[in-house]
Amino acid sequence: MAFTKTVSRRAALAAGAFACACAALAMPQAAQAAYPERPITLLVGFPPGGGGDLYGRLIASALSKTLGQTVVVENRPGAGGNIAAEQVARANPDGYTLILAMSGNFAASPAFKPQQLRYKVPDDFAMIGLILEAPHGMFVSHNSSYKSAAEVLKTARQKELTFASTGTGGAAHIGMERIKSLAGLNLLHVPYKGSGPAIADLIGGQVDLFFATASPLIGQVRQGQLRVLALTGEERSPALPDVPTFKELGVNMTMTQWYGLAAPAGTPKAVVEKLSHHLGMALKDPAVREAIRKDAAVEKDVPMDKFREYVLRDIEQYREAVTPELMKMMGL
Structure with a gap:
């Protein structure tokens, strides 16, 4: 009888331990299923009011509606977005x-x-999805004496002009350095921590040109504060049909800017999949599409692994663009 009781007790303890183990294993899955249970922070590597901040807030608002939790934008400017x-x-x-x-x-x-x-790309991140592609643009102040890109190119071959970007080594900086190299221009780079301060100095006459992603600045173009003289890309933008491409001007610079979402590497796959699904929903929202397209950009729903491949291809394109001569020009 004592032996029977001992076996029964051991069996009960084993069953209890098994149940606890199963519960422990189920807890992360349950937590993932309940995600998100609190607000999400979206870091944007530029100051408020310019650059990617506009798109960060657009997507944060759209995700907040469908996820059922607030997505809060936190601006961490500096080093062309590398700090964020x-x-x-x-x-x-x-x-x-x-x-x-x-x-x-x-x-x-x-x-x-x-x-x-x-940090390493893409190794240190879980790729959620691409959001959009947008052309880069060459901007001047509304009161600038330069009325066309052709005039800027001609002048910059004869004397030095200054151009602002949102940081040394950023996509826009490399883009303008590429134009400088291809067109034989005399340009001095003046880096800023974001579009806001760069535009303030452009309007104030401290710099001649500003080269940046065009879409977030189109509103200021329409309001008469800025003028965009030329855009990158293979073809003219339907939203700006009167603005020539650099390619039309004989400068074969067609690279564009893109924005996407990523999380730290190791983020549970179920969470990444959920975020990717909701990002896809956001990009199908007519209001989001209108907000993107009206300013010369195009939404691009490229999820997870396909986004990772997209990023790897773009890295290779930049490696091809950044020649040793260009790196020397940039002081790198």
């Missing part, structure tokens, strides 16, 4: 810290200065 990327790479991979990935911090910087970065 580094912070997210080191963040807890629980799906509550995301980054607005961009050509600059996810392709341009990894292409030509990987040794200076404290």
